[in-house]
Amino acid sequence: MQKQDILKQLDQLNEQQLRRLLAEHLTSRKLGLVWEADLIARDQAVNANIVLPKLIAESSCLPENSQHASQSLIIEGDNYDALRLLRTTHRGKIRVIYIDPPYNTGNKDWVYNDRFVSSTDKYRHSQWLEFLYRRLVLARDLLTPDGVIMVSINDENRSKLELLMDEVFPNRRLGSLVWRTRDSTSAKSANFSDVHEHILIYAGEGFSFTGRDKTQKKYKNPDNDPRGPWNGDPLTLAFDRFNRKNLYYPIHNPKTDTWYPCDENSVWRYASEKNLKDGATVRTETIEEFIKQDKILFPQDEVVKTWISMDELLADIDAGNIPVTPKRKRPLLSRDTPDLDFWLNKKVGFGRPLFKKHWKDLQSHTNPLSSWISRLTEEQDDEDVVSIRSPQAGEGSELIQELFGAKVFQYPKPVTLIKELIHQASKPNDIILDFFAGSGTTAHAVLALNNEDGGNRQFIICSSTEATAKEPDKNLCRDVCAERVRSVINGKNTQKALGGSFAYLQLDLLQSADALFELTPEHATLMLRLREAQAAGVETNEEVIVIASNDTLAVLVCPVVSKPAIKQLLAYPCERVAVYSDRPDTVEAAFIKAGRVANCYNLADSLIRTQKQVSGK
Ligand SMILES: C[S@@+](CC[C@H](N)C(=O)[O-])C[C@H]1O[C@@H](n2cnc3c(N)ncnc32)[C@H](O)[C@@H]1O
Structure with missing residues (x-):
């Protein structure tokens, strides 16, 4: 209003x-984020016009004579329009979105309502939030139920973006990663040296990271345990005896009648039957049950001592002749230990019991650690830990310099970082979307990862031309982004051809009223191909295009109905067919005459209807 x-x-x-x-x-x-937004303008923007794709064959990189071409797309234009298009064609089909949006720095790196937003603009933050909100809401609908979105952001804007993400993706926050961008100090600030960024991660139910396959290195079977290889795991928890009273007790080895004191700062992991109140239940077995199952590994060849009198025990406590913790050598008995009398006239072991963790009981993989991306140079040999590893930010710029012989793009992300994120977040046949693609790092990373692990991931990336009144002919998407992806596919100026392909699309915006007149069969067929997640292939002279087919059903497009086209449609070896064409009545009549049934649709009408449906009108 x-x-x-x-x-x-x-x-x-x-x-x-x-x-x-x-x-x-x-x-x-x-509770949450509030920003100035014109809700009416927001609503109108989604439905302002109809977005249709146009294949630019000369900017694409498609295999010659390919029927199927590529599902990977580079889309030139404002990502708002690209996302509106994808809502029709790829709703619920994208498993991974990675974006690296403009960081709201006041630099000239993003355009809002056709003008740069300067650092002095009173509504700069609101405009940035509204700009992202509109795009994130559209992007949300593209994700599969178990899809994930990862967003790079600098430290200054992290909190605002995180609240915005909470609003768009409620209950889907998984966590965030901190990426150290460089070692050197930054000249920007007098107090802090600005050397890190964040990656916020929001995912749907069912999402899981790839993690890392466990290696059997640490697992051995020296005692021929019929359960197979095992590793000795600490039996302790990071709680003290005051926080976990029930888990502070002496463990008894019934075979040797030896007793082991508990560390008052790190109590036992499992409860003892003796400490359980009547009727109380525990989540896992008790220590006594584990001992019976031979899951507790008692030390062998250890020092064992028996104190006959309290004086003897106190003398040894004072002299440090008592059991200690393995790493920090903290004494396990002291003058303050409760019930010190208990330790008299007993065999007391100086070793530490361990838990026998069997290889067969392990999860197949470990999850990555939140909060830290470690450097490539950092050692990482702990099998239970997966840190995402990345080089410094400079890797991205060096690569652009190598590919183009000049720094044609400022601050690209390192391919290694994005490749690692995609590796952790995707499965080998997923579609990965980046709608702030800039120089195309995400596409590069997808191709590099496929090349490494034989995956068949597809990318959809959107980049603006960055044309301005001063530089009207600038086309970042075509000349940097697509050019880079083409180079790495073909191995130009790189060490290795990564292979792959992409279709290059521009966007046509048609006013709804004119759409019926301006819509071309090329628009329509391309749109349908995209909708069916099929290839946006080279323009074709085919009379009948197969959009999708299985044993019982085929979806066919017949851009221009003619006698030979009808003959081909009737000859298509499928029990049921759906045909999109410019003359559905004629096609239907031909099928009826042949004693067959076909669902016949008007190509132009169905396209317009689909776009209106997804925009809620
Ligand atoms: C931070 S850069 C992304 C860099 C990218 N991660 C890389 O490694 O090359 C953000 C990019 O988003 C682009 N951008 C800003 N607004 C856009 C819009 N509305 N539609 C499409 N791209 C946009 C900018 O032109 C810029 O290239």
Whole structure:
């Protein structure tokens, strides 16, 4: 509603009504992020026009004579339009989104309503949030139920973006990673040296990281345990005896009648039957049950001592002749140990019991650690830990310099970092989307990863031209992004040809009223191909295009109905067919005459209807 209309309505209220309304307004604040946004403009923007794709064959990189071409796409244009298009064609089909949006630095790196937003703009933060909100809401609908979105952001804007993400993706926050971008200090700030960024991660139910396959290195079977190889795991937890009273008790080895004191700062992991109150249950077996199952590994060849009198015990405590923790050598008995008498006249072991963790009981993989991306140079030999590893930010710029012989793009992300993120977040046949593609690092990373692990991941990336009034001919998407991806596919200026392909699309925006006249069969067939997640292939002279087919059903497009085309349609070896064409009545009549049934649709109508449906009109 416009402000004037609201004022008119308010004029009609009496004082009491106004006061009540004001009180309601003042108390109806919500927890979360608030920014200035024109909701009417937001709504109109989604439905302003219809977005249709146009294949630019000369900018594409498609295998010659390929029927199937590529599902990977580079889309030139404003990502808002690209996302509106993808909502029709790829709704619920994308498993991984990675974006590296403009960071709201006030630099000239993003355009809002056709103008740069400067650092002095009063509404800079609101405009940035609204800009991202509109795009994230569209992107949300593209994700599969178990899909994940990862967003790079600098430290300054992390909190705002995180609240925005919470709003768009409620209950889907998984965590965040911290990426150290460089070693050297930054000249920007007098206090802090700005050397890290964040990657926020939001995922749907069912998502899991690839993790890392466990290696059997540490698992051995020296005692021929019929359960197979095992590793001795600490039996302790990071809680003290005051926080976990029930887990602070002496462990007894029934075979040797030896007793082991508990560390008061790191209690035992499992409860003892003796400490359980009547009827109490525990989540896992008790220590006594584990001992019976031979899951507790008691030390052998250890020092064992028996104190006959308290004086003897206290003397050894003072002299440090008592059991200690293995790493920090903290004493396990002290003058303050409760029930010190208990330790008299008993065999006390100086070793530490361990838990026998069997290889066969392990999960197949470990998850990556949140919060830290370690450097490639850092050692990482702990099998239970997966840190995402990456070089410094400079790797991205060096690569661009190598490929183009000049720094044609500022601050690209390192391929290694994005490749590692995609490796952790995707499966080998997933579609990966980046709608702030810039120089195309995400596509490069997808191709490099496929090349490494034989995967068949597809990428969809969107990049703007970055053309301005000063540089009207600039086309970052075509000349840097697509060019880079083409180079790495073909191995130009790189060590290795990674292989792969992509279709290059531009976007046509048609006003709804004109769409029926301006829509071409090329638009329509391409759109349908994309919708069916099929290839956006080279333009074709085929009379009948197969969009999708299985044993019982085929979806066919017949851009221009003619006698030979109808013959081909009738000859298609499938029980049921759906045909999109410019003359559905003629096609239907031909099928009826042949004693067959076909679902016949008007190509142009169905395209327009689909786009309207997804935009909620
Ligand atoms: C931080 S850069 C991304 C860099 C990229 N990760 C790389 O490694 O090359 C953000 C990019 O988003 C682009 N961009 C900004 N607004 C856009 C929009 N509305 N549609 C498409 N791209 C946009 C900018 O032109 C810039 O290239």
